[in-house]
Amino acid sequence: MEKLSIAERLGKVSYLNQTKTEAKPHIIVDTDICNSTCPHHCTTYVCPANCYTKDENGKVHFQFEDCIECGTCMFACDQGAVDWNYPDPEIGRGVKWNFG
Amino acid sequence: MDEKFDCIIVGGGIAGLSAALTLAKNDMKFLLIERGEYSGAKNVSGGVLWGSKLSELVPNYWEEAEGFERFINHRRLTFMDQDSSFSIDFKSESFNETPYKGIVVLRAKFDNWLSGKVDEAIAESKYPDESFIAPNILVEEVLMENGAAVGIRAGEEKFYADTIIIAEGVNNLLTRQVGLQDSYVPADYVATGVKEIIRFDQKVLEDRFQLDGLSGMSNEFIGWGTQGEEGGGFLYTNKDTLSVGLVLGMKDLREKGKKPYDILNEFKQHPTVRDMIKGGEVVEYSGHVVSTGDIRAMPKEIYADGVMIAGEAANLLMNSGKAIQGMDYAMESGVLAAETVIEAKEKKDFSKNTLKAYRHRLEDSYVLKDMKNFQNAVQLLHKPEMHEQVPYVVCDFGKQFFSVKNEPTPKTTKMLLKSVKKHSSLWTLLKIGIKGARAL
Numbered sequence: 001m002e003k004l005s006i007a008e009r010l011g012k013v014s015y016l017n018q019t020k021t022e023a024k025p026h027i028i029v030d031t032d033i034c035n036s037t038c039p040h041h042c043t044t045y046v047c048p049a050n051c052y053t054k055d056e057n058g059k060v061h062f063q064f065e066d067c068i069e070c071g072t073c074m075f076a077c078d079q080g081a082v083d084w085n086y087p088d089p090e091i092g093r094g095v096k097w098n099f100g
Numbered sequence: 101m102d103e104k105f106d107c108i109i110v111g112g113g114i115a116g117l118s119a120a121l122t123l124a125k126n127d128m129k130f131l132l133i134e135r136g137e138y139s140g141a142k143n144v145s146g147g148v149l150w151g152s153k154l155s156e157l158v159p160n161y162w163e164e165a166e167g168f169e170r171f172i173n174h175r176r177l178t179f180m181d182q183d184s185s186f187s188i189d190f191k192s193e194s195f196n197e198t199p200y201k202g203i204v205v206l207r208a209k210f211d212n213w214l215s216g217k218v219d220e221a222i223a224e225s226k227y228p229d230e231s232f233i234a235p236n237i238l239v240e241e242v243l244m245e246n247g248a249a250v251g252i253r254a255g256e257e258k259f260y261a262d263t264i265i266i267a268e269g270v271n272n273l274l275t276r277q278v279g280l281q282d283s284y285v286p287a288d289y290v291a292t293g294v295k296e297i298i299r300f301d302q303k304v305l306e307d308r309f310q311l312d313g314l315s316g317m318s319n320e321f322i323g324w325g326t327q328g329e330e331g332g333g334f335l336y337t338n339k340d341t342l343s344v345g346l347v348l349g350m351k352d353l354r355e356k357g358k359k360p361y362d363i364l365n366e367f368k369q370h371p372t373v374r375d376m377i378k379g380g381e382v383v384e385y386s387g388h389v390v391s392t393g394d395i396r397a398m399p400k401e402i403y404a405d406g407v408m409i410a411g412e413a414a415n416l417l418m419n420s421g422k423a424i425q426g427m428d429y430a431m432e433s434g435v436l437a438a439e440t441v442i443e444a445k446e447k448k449d450f451s452k453n454t455l456k457a458y459r460h461r462l463e464d465s466y467v468l469k470d471m472k473n474f475q476n477a478v479q480l481l482h483k484p485e486m487h488e489q490v491p492y493v494v495c496d497f498g499k500q501f502f503s504v505k506n507e508p509t510p511k512t513t514k515m516l517l518k519s520v521k522k523h524s525s526l527w528t529l530l531k532i533g534i535k536g537a538r539a540l
Contacts, residue, residue, distance in 0.1 A: 001298075001377055003365040009296075009385035016137075042354040048294050048361060048387030069142065071271035071389035075287045076354050085273070089135055089236045096141045099297040099341070099384045100207035 006050045010066050013049075014096045016089070025064040026087035026094065027073070033081035034060035046076045068095050103230075105131050105261035107441045108252055110239045110274060112139035113207075114149075114427050115411025116267035117214045118434030119441075120233070121157050124221035126442050129230045131259055132218070133252070135238045140211030143269070144388040146293065146334050147343050148172060148202050148318050149210075151428040155199035157435070158217050162198050162314075167213030169338035170316025171200035174309075178372065179491035180323040185372040186491075186498040187319075196315065204316050204336045204343070205427070206297070242266070242278050248405035248451065249278060262450045264407045265437045267430070270389050272399075272413040280409060281399040287350040289397030289415070291331060294360045294387040295345030296368075298380035302340035308376070309337050320424075323491025325367040329356055330482055333367050334424075335376065344368065344377060347390060347424075349482065360387065390426070393418035393478045395471055402462065403455040408437040416467055420474040420540070421481050429467045436461040477539035485532055489524035496522055 017023050029052075034041060041060055043052035049066045052073070067087075074084035087094035107123055109116045112134030120132045136142035149168070154161055161167060173195035178187040195201055215233055222231045242264055243251040251260035266274050270290070275281045300308075309317050321333035330349035335342055346364055353360065367373060390412075391397055397415045402408060410416075411430035418425050440458040444450050462468050480486065496519035501512065510518075520526055 001368055001374065001380065003369070004296075004361075004382060004385075006359075006361050009361060009382070012382060012385050040354065045357055045359045046292065046350065046353050048292060050359075050361075068387055069271075070144075070292065070387045072292045072350065072387070074271060075285060075290050075389060076350055078284075078286060080284075084271070086135055086238055086271075089137070089238055094142075095386075096137055097144060097208045097384070097386060099209070099343075100140055100143050100145070100211075100386065 010049060013068060014098055016087070016094050016096055017092065020091065023065070023093045024088055024091045026085045026092050027062070027064050027067060028083040029062040030081045030083070031060050031062060033079050038079045038081065042076050043073045043082070046072050048072060065093055067093065105129050105259070106445055107263045107265060108133065108259055108261040109265045109267055110252060111267035111269060111413070112136070112215055112233065112235065113143050113211060113267060113269060113411060113430065114214070115413070115430035115434035116265065117211065117218055118157060118431045119265050119267065119410060119438040120218045121221055122435045122438035123441060124218060124225050124231060127226040128441065128445070129227050131231070131261065132233045133237050133239050133254065134233065134235045136235060138212045138235055139215035140208040143207035143211055144293065144295065144386045145205070145207050145427060146295070146345065146347070146424060147205050147336050148424070149205050149427040150202045150423050150425050152199035152201060153428060153431045154203070157431070158214070162200065165314060167210050168203040168205050170204045170311070170314050171195070172202035172204065172318050173315045174317040176317065176319040178319060178321045179494040180321055180325055180370060180372060181492045181495035182324050183371060184495040184499055186494045202318070204318070204338055206338060206343070239274065242274050242407065244278070249407035262406070263441045263444060263455070265410055265441070266407060266413050267410045267434060268413045270391055270412040270415070272409070275399055275409050275413050278404060278407055280401055280404060285397065287354055289392055289394040291347045291349050291390050291392050292353060292360055292387060293345055293347045293390045294364050295343055295385070296364070296382045297384040298342045298344055298377050299383045300340060300342070300380050304379070305337065305340055305342070311337060322487055323495070325370055325373070326487060327358055327363045327366055328488065329353060329358065329363065330484065330487055332487070335373070341383065342377060342380065344373070349392070391415040391417040392482065393420070393471065395475050401459070403452055403458050405452045405455070406450050408440060408455055408458045410434045410437045416471070418471050418474060418478060419481065420477040422540070432465055432467050433462060436465060474539065476535065480532065480535050480539050485524065485528055489528065490532065492523040493519045493529070
């Protein structure tokens with residue numbers, strides 16, 4: 001069986017409100033903390049949906065659109081940068097598992 | 101819905117639905133709020149629901165065979181190094197008897213089915229029009245008055261009840277809001293699970309795993325598959341799919357810097373796993389935080405005035421090495437919380453004086469008894485030796501023991517000592533052995 005990239009894997013996730021151009025973010029990340037005092041940038045590798053990425057300058061960026069609401073970043077970030085909430089069913093993003 | 105409910109349940113997972121089923125059967129008026137489009141739409145589990153409690157809640161559930169995938173009559177624990185695997189394999193026809201002792205479930209299907217059973221129970225209760233399951237609604241706040249929980253708020257809407265059961269799962273925001281758990285819970289006591297659903301032709305799957313009718317297999321893995329990180333792998337047979345995944349200790353994940361989905365790719369490439377999943381098609385990828393069963397992660401208390409915490413929101417989960425139990429704990433705790441609601445209503449006292457009976461019930465049940473009794477096993481399982489040394493010793497021994505060479509064969513003890521020396525030490529294994537014997 002071939003190795004799957006994270007993009008291919010996320011292509012197999014059903015997300016809600018995909019047609020809405022402006023969904024409300026359910027997780028707010030204070031990337032100023034990530035990019036100043038955080039010693040590990042752990043969210044950029046622990047997140048199972050690769051929502052946290054580093055650019056060529058090593059700066060941390062966050063996007064909520066691919067989030068699968070797993071909760072990993074809420075526990076893993078010990079720097080207080082992650083304000084984690086559940087997505088709003090009407091205007092938020094988030095998942096709908098077909099198998100679960 | 102202006103009137104006050106006997107109970108509001110937040111979360112339509114297994115804990116919430118089991119509570120609801122119990123309340124409906126006892127003619128209570130309740131509101132169950134689920135944030136997913138349907139029960140199970142937001143839930144992920146490995147997937148085995150152990151024990152037979154379900155048959156008490158839904159008698160003869162196996163006759164429909166709609167909610168669950170397969171029953172377990174074949175269990176396997178596999179130690180792996182880079183190219184070998186050594187399994188303890190147990191299969192028993194006695195596990196074919198109903199009520200089953202373990203069933204494989206897919207939550208999007210199972211929880212949805214169970215919520216249908218709650219609907220039926222509501223319809224048969226004395227108040228068919230006064231209890232509700234409300235999906236697609238997010239509870240944002242538990243309303244408090246004079247230190248007691250009195251209701252919930254979802255957007256602009258407020259609903260009131262004598263008691264609230266919080267069954268929101270491991271990401272327990274409301275449990276934190278009501279002050280029963282710290283606002284930040286460290287990574288030390290949780291893990292991240294990642295999983296794929298891999299589809300096959302049903303006949304191929306049944307032949308490959310020697311399944312008969314609805315029989316199924318559970319296989320846990322320890323060793324190479326987690327690429328040096330604390331945790332383990334799993335493979336469960338569904339009707340025509342496999343659930344294949346890993347549970348990785350989050351502290352280790354943070355410290356070692358590997359990505360969980362990359363580790364999953366490696367796990368799937370191991371020859372033993374590769375041969376089992378060959379030819380399948382990945383139809384879903386999922387992930388979720390999971391408690392590890394460390395009792396230190398439990399909320400400070402599981403009840404307060406007007407409120408109780410059930411299921412994984414209270415970190416009720418255990419992996420002692422024998423089975424990963426979480427969904428059965430959710431079911432048991434949901435039922436016990438509901439029984440406490442019924443008692444509180446009889447007494448007309450919804451303060452913690454009455455609700456502490458929920459803790460007593462849980463202490464008297466197998467849930468907290470087992471979590472306490474096997475706490476040492478839980479902690480032993482998380483020691484680095486368990487995934488870094490033991491599986492390698494076992495596989496190295498296997499390679500010696502099972503290879504026949506055209507030369508004089510050493511005695512088995514000598515082989516074992518050689519493997520121990522290569523990957524661990526006698527002293528380390530002796531300590532683990534003694535601790536393990538005591539813990540289990």
